[in-house]
Amino acid sequence: MGLTLTGVGLVYGAGTRYARRALGGVDMTVEIGELVVVLGPTGSGKSTLLRVAAGVLPPTEGRVEVGERRLEGPAALERERRIGLVFQNPEKQLFAETVADDVAFGPRNLGSPDPEAAAGEALARVGLDPAGFGPRSPFTLSGGEARRVALAGVLAMDPAYVLLDEPTTGLDAAGRRAVLEAVRAVRGDAGVVVVTHDAEELLGEADRAIILSEGRVAHAGPAEGLVRRPDLFAESGLLAPDVLRAQLLATDRGVAMPPFVLDVEEAAAALDAATRGGSA
Amino acid sequence: MIEFCDVGFAYRDGPAVLSGVSLCIDAGRIVAVAGPNGSGKSTLALLADGLLAPTSGRVLVDGMDVADEATVWNVRARVGLVFQNPDDQIVGSLVEEDTAFGPENLGVSRDEIARRVSESLAAVGLGGLERREPHLLSEGQKQRLAVAGVLAMGVPYVVLDEPTALLDPVGRREFASILCGLARDDRRGVLLVTHRPSEIALADEVVVLGGGTIAWRGEPASLLADTSLMASLDLAESPAGALAALLRARGRAVPSTAQDAESLVNALWA
Amino acid sequence: MTGAGLGTYLDADSPVHRLDPRVKVGLGALFAVGLFMVASFSGLLLMTLLVVVVAIAGKVPASAALRGVRAVALVLVLTMALQAIRWMPAESLIQLGPFGLSKQGLVNGAFFALRIIVLVVGTSLVTLTTTPVSLTDALERFMRPLARFRFPAHELAMMLSIALRFIPVTADVADQVVTAQRARGARLDRGGPLTRARAWVPVLVPLFVDLFRRADRLAHAMEARCYRGGTGRTRLRELVMRPADWTTALVVSLAIVSVVVVSRGSW
Numbered sequence: 162m163g164l165t166l167t168g169v170g171l172v173y174g175a176g177t178r179y180a181r182r183a184l185g186g187v188d189m190t191v192e193i194g195e196l197v198v199v200l201g202p203t204g205s206g207k208s209t210l211l212r213v214a215a216g217v218l219p220p221t222e223g224r225v226e227v228g229e230r231r232l233e234g235p236a237a238l239e240r241e242r243r244i245g246l247v248f249q250n251p252e253k254q255l256f257a258e259t260v261a262d263d264v265a266f267g268p269r270n271l272g273s274p275d276p277e278a279a280a281g282e283a284l285a286r287v288g289l290d291p292a293g294f295g296p297r298s299p300f301t302l303s304g305g306e307a308r309r310v311a312l313a314g315v316l317a318m319d320p321a322y323v324l325l326d327e328p329t330t331g332l333d334a335a336g337r338r339a340v341l342e343a344v345r346a347v348r349g350d351a352g353v354v355v356v357t358h359d360a361e362e363l364l365g366e367a368d369r370a371i372i373l374s375e376g377r378v379a380h381a382g383p384a385e386g387l388v389r390r391p392d393l394f395a396e397s398g399l400l401a402p403d404v405l406r407a408q409l410l411a412t413d414r415g416v417a418m419p420p421f422v423l424d425v426e427e428a429a430a431a432l433d434a435a436t437r438g439g440s441a
Numbered sequence: 442m443i444e445f446c447d448v449g450f451a452y453r454d455g456p457a458v459l460s461g462v463s464l465c466i467d468a469g470r471i472v473a474v475a476g477p478n479g480s481g482k483s484t485l486a487l488l489a490d491g492l493l494a495p496t497s498g499r500v501l502v503d504g505m506d507v508a509d510e511a512t513v514w515n516v517r518a519r520v521g522l523v524f525q526n527p528d529d530q531i532v533g534s535l536v537e538e539d540t541a542f543g544p545e546n547l548g549v550s551r552d553e554i555a556r557r558v559s560e561s562l563a564a565v566g567l568g569g570l571e572r573r574e575p576h577l578l579s580e581g582q583k584q585r586l587a588v589a590g591v592l593a594m595g596v597p598y599v600v601l602d603e604p605t606a607l608l609d610p611v612g613r614r615e616f617a618s619i620l621c622g623l624a625r626d627d628r629r630g631v632l633l634v635t636h637r638p639s640e641i642a643l644a645d646e647v648v649v650l651g652g653g654t655i656a657w658r659g660e661p662a663s664l665l666a667d668t669s670l671m672a673s674l675d676l677a678e679s680p681a682g683a684l685a686a687l688l689r690a691r692g693r694a695v696p697s698t699a700q701d702a703e704s705l706v707n708a709l710w711a
Numbered sequence: 712m713t714g715a716g717l718g719t720y721l722d723a724d725s726p727v728h729r730l731d732p733r734v735k736v737g738l739g740a741l742f743a744v745g746l747f748m749v750a751s752f753s754g755l756l757l758m759t760l761l762v763v764v765v766a767i768a769g770k771v772p773a774s775a776a777l778r779g780v781r782a783v784a785l786v787l788v789l790t791m792a793l794q795a796i797r798w799m800p801a802e803s804l805i806q807l808g809p810f811g812l813s814k815q816g817l818v819n820g821a822f823f824a825l826r827i828i829v830l831v832v833g834t835s836l837v838t839l840t841t842t843p844v845s846l847t848d849a850l851e852r853f854m855r856p857l858a859r860f861r862f863p864a865h866e867l868a869m870m871l872s873i874a875l876r877f878i879p880v881t882a883d884v885a886d887q888v889v890t891a892q893r894a895r896g897a898r899l900d901r902g903g904p905l906t907r908a909r910a911w912v913p914v915l916v917p918l919f920v921d922l923f924r925r926a927d928r929l930a931h932a933m934e935a936r937c938y939r940g941g942t943g944r945t946r947l948r949e950l951v952m953r954p955a956d957w958t959t960a961l962v963v964s965l966a967i968v969s970v971v972v973v974s975r976g977s978w
Contacts, residue, residue, distance in 0.1 A: 203579050203609060217890050246894055253884060254891040256916040266913065270896025300920065303478060314895065331607050333478045333636055334677030358609040361680050400610040403681035406702035414710055425680060429687035436693060436709050490935050514937060522935040529925050530932035534844045534876045541947035546937040554947045576879040590936065 162228055163192040164214060164244065164322045164352055170222035171209055171376075183209040184376045187223070191352035193321055196344075198363050198384065199356045201373035202398040207356040208249070210373065211324045214354065215246035227322070242271060245320030245351075249327045251311035252304070260284070260302070260310050261295035267318040276317075283317035284310070287343040305336025312343055322352040329362060337362070361402040364388065365423045372397050388423050404428045411435055442467050442503065443489055443520065443598055443630060449497035450484055458484050459653045462498075466630040468597060471620070473641045473661065474634045476650035477675035482634040483525075485650075486602040489632055491516040502598070518547060521591030523601040527583035528576075536562070536578070536586060537571035543594035554593075561589040565619055581612025588619060599623055600632040605640070617643065638665055638679040639700040649674045666697035681705060719775070719838045727769030727840045731956040732849035738963050739837040745967040746830055754974020755825055761966060762833045769840045776839065779831040787824045794820030847871045848950055858941070865941030873929070881922065888917050 171184040183206045191197050201207045212218045214225060216232040225232040227243055248254075257263035264280035273279050281291035287309040294302075299310055308328070315323065328344065329337040341362055347353055355363055364370060367384040374397040380387065387393060391409045394401035401409065408421045408428060416435050422428050443466040450459040459481040466472045466489075476482050487493040488500050491507035502519055505512040521543075524530045533539030537558050544554045562568050565585040575583060584604055591599055601620070605613040620643060624631045633640060641647050641661050649657040649664070656674055657664065664670065668686050671678055678686070685695045685705055695708045722728075727735075742758075749755055766776050780787075795816040797803070803811030838846070851868035858864040892913045893899065899910050 202611065203581075212890075215894065217894070246891075248887050248891055251891065253921055254888050254913075254917050256913045256920075266892075266897075267895035270898075305478070318895065335477060335675070398611070400614065403679070403702045403705075404684055407681070407684060407705050410702055410706040411710070414706070416710070425683050425687060429684055429691065432684075432709060433688060433691045433693060487931070492931055492934060514939065517935060517937050520935075522932070524928065524932055526928060528880050529928035532873060532876065532929070532933060532936075534872060538844075538947065542933075542938070543936040545944050545946060546939065548943045548945050551945060551947060551949070554945065558947065575876065594936065 163190050163195075164354075165190045165226045166210075166214055166220075166223065167226070168223035169210075169213055169220045169225065171206075171213055171218060172221045175221050182376055184213065184220075185222075187373075187376075187378055188381070189214070189354075189371060189378075191322060191354055193350070193352045194348065195352050195368045196348050196363065196366060197352075197354045198360065198367040198370045199354060199373060200358065200360055200370065200394075200397075200399060201356075201379075202358075204375075205373040205397075206376040207373055208326050209376075211246060211326050211354065211356055215244045215324055217246065242318065243321040245315040245318060245323045247312055247315050247323065247325045247328060249330060250308075251315075252299075252302075252307035254311055254314075255299035255307060258298060259295060260289075260297050260299050261291070263299050264310060264313045264317050267314055271318060279317045279319070280313070283313040286316055286346055287313045288339050289313065303336070305332050305339055308332060308336065308340060309343060312340070316347060320351060322354070323347050324354045324356075326356045327358065328355065329357070329359065358399070360387075360394070360399075361404070364402065372399070374398070389421055391421060407432065442501075443600075443632065444501040445485070445488070445498070446501065447498040448488065448495045448500055450481070450488060450493065451496050457496075457653055459488075459495075459650075460497075461654055462650075464648050464655075464658075466598065466632050468630045469624055469628040470646070471624045471631040471633055471644040473644035473647040474632065474650060475636055475641055475647060475674075475676055476656070477636070480650040480675075481653045482650055483602050486522065486600050486632065486634050489598075489600045490520045490522045492522075518594065519596055519598060521594055521596035521599045523584070523587045523591055523599065523604050525603045525606045527580045527587065527607060530587050530590075531575045531583060534574065535571070536567065536573045536575060539575060539586060540589045540593050543590050547594065557593040557595070558589075561592040562586075564592060564622070565589045566615070579612065581608050581615055584608060584612070584616060585619060588623075596629070598630040598632070600634075602634045603636070604633075605635075605637065613637075613639075636676060638671075638676070638682045641665065642698040642700045649676065651675065662697050664697075665700070719778070719835060720842050721771065721775055721839050723770040723840075725768060725770040725840070726955075727765060727836075729955075730840075730959060731950055731952055732841050732845040733852055733950060734952075734956050734960045735837050735841050736846070736849050736853075738960065738967075739834050741964055741967055742833050743830060745971045746826060746833070748971045749826070749974045751974040752822060754970055755822065755829065757970045757974070758833070758967075759825075759829050761963075761970070762829060762836065765836055766832075769836060771836060771839050776832050776835065779835045780828055783827060783831055787827060790823050790827065791817075791820035794823060843875050844872065847875065848948075852950055865944070869941075877925070880925075881918075884921050885914070885918055888914050888921075 166187055166189040169184060169187040173181045173183055187210060199207055199210065213220050255263050257266060261280050264283055265276040268276035268279040284291040284294060289309055299307060302310060328340050332340065344353060344355065364384055370384040370387045371378055372380040372393060379397045380393050388405060391401035391405035404423060404425055405421055408418055411432060412418050418435055419431055445462050445464045448459060448462045449457060451457045464472065474482050474485055488495055491513040494508040500507045502516045505516050507513060507516050531539050532542050540558045540561055541554050544557055562571065565588050567582060567585055567589060605616050608616065623629050633644060635641060642665060644661050647661045647664055648655055651674060665682060668678060679700055681700050681702060685699050688695045693709060695705060699705045699708050746758055749758060795812055797811055797813045797816055799809055803813050805812045847868055851864060854864035897910060897913055
């Protein structure tokens, strides 16, 4: 069950002299209610992975399934309504005269009986008041607001799975908080996959974490596993969250530390105790 | 020196974006300007380079008024501006062409341009990539290319508007060392618009904007040490900063400017 | 990342690639003109030989060189048909009612069609061996004398080169917007012209907004780097003709001219 990728590979320009492998042998599953975090350096294939998972790009190898159904053919994107894909800087897609119209675009195309209501609900879910924001032009919004409107546009179609590509890039602290709140709100009814390079944000709440490196899965497992082994980040050219790195650097100096934790309070306690030469 | 003397700015029929802002950027110093979105930080950057003229007050660059049409190009030749979006400031089809763009505009001789291009690219760690097409660079490399382009103009002042906003953690780290180099090694005056505590920590002075006016100014160490102050100024703490604050509360001697894991651990086990 | 640059440039290290782009563009133009002045099959064959020699010297694979031919296939067929099929011909190979297939017409048709093929392949060799950047440099140099007559040669060349530089970026944005709207149920490939035009609004509007915002930011960045137009500007790289460029220009021009002259004196 769930959204499953099995042995997925993608080669751009397969068969031509410009062939370039972007993904190889990727396995991934998301169930409804789960949050999976995908990490990886630039060029590791994270964005490609999301596109394949959403049915935008057919894989060159392997298969993508939603429940029992396999995503196939170039029109998979149109036929598969249950997967919502939110690109990087999704506010680039806003086009309508009003926010309400833009968010209602999706449901309207899908033949929803009441697209306006779906739009209003979706706006509320991302923390934007439908009455206040509905009539505004999308081109007058701040970065964080526009981002959330674009997210609402996807949520309005009631997807079972939501895939987000770096949802907090380019936002200030307030915008970031708002988007993360929206992602948490979505997780209840959907399976969520978030591609990010700021692991800090969601690693603590994720069920599972995947590190992609050069198109392959360098590590996959419970998010907790990555917290315990922050050295895995550096192996793939990533910077582990500072909280974990501090604990890791301490052990590198020969200091005895308890199993690593992501929570700042607990980490402070552990580091403090370690400097006194004891345990917390 | 770049001087803001009681500067105010508003767009044609709009509300005041900035009012009563006074600050100075001297050679060899980094001044950080922080604040939430909409506080006027970016407008400040554009004013410093004469891309906008203040509606009240004056902005002087080495004594020249940026509002003076006669000298505004001299101002721009002395102030380099690096923007947030890596793509939208790269003009050339090849790395070396883009770096040469500034000196070309200044009418510098061909040999001199070639020398400056290779020096600037080497200074930002892009040596060897002269013939690369910009769209094949990483976002971090593009930002460094933007800095190279500005260095090639031989500017004594560099203004950067949230240069790492669109970079990943590794890219941000690489950029931080370049920032320090600008002021320390080359003795340039640097105005850094940012909301990142790790970048504020690099500065000699920090000015926090709120609603277009200066809400706080002082040393980064004092600002970063006061969590409630930062919150009241709408500045978010970094996780490393939060960790450092908790350790200080437990009596550990961790400076508030320790904004990454390395500095933290070094302070704990000095 | 979709974009890899414009069109048909194929990178290789060959004497043709290293030629000054002005020579290539100039010779390409001369070739096209000469081709239409050739009057005999033998002349056409010699031109074809020239094209083959250049293609080999330029390390251009046959598949790439012939790619353009597919695009004009319809034109070729039409040309042949129009020449070969006559109304009430005096002498015909096959007759179908009042229409007949004339032998002379077939020969003519073949000549014209072959000429089109040689033209397409020959001129594509220029774009296959010259980067878009070099082409704009060549164009700028050609236009430069016109600047004396207030013609905005520099500005046009700058616009062209910036447009080229932003092609990959724009392609990526367009791709993202199209995909995003498709994912929201937009039907971009159905319906008559009016329906389709309306369906593309959700793609064109954001794309244009994005482009205008980019242009604005880029303009600021250019001004910040003291760009004031062409006056007083120097250049890092100037096109300089080397002896090899002059020699090639001379030799190839002579070859083209002689083929034309010779062909017009025989069948």
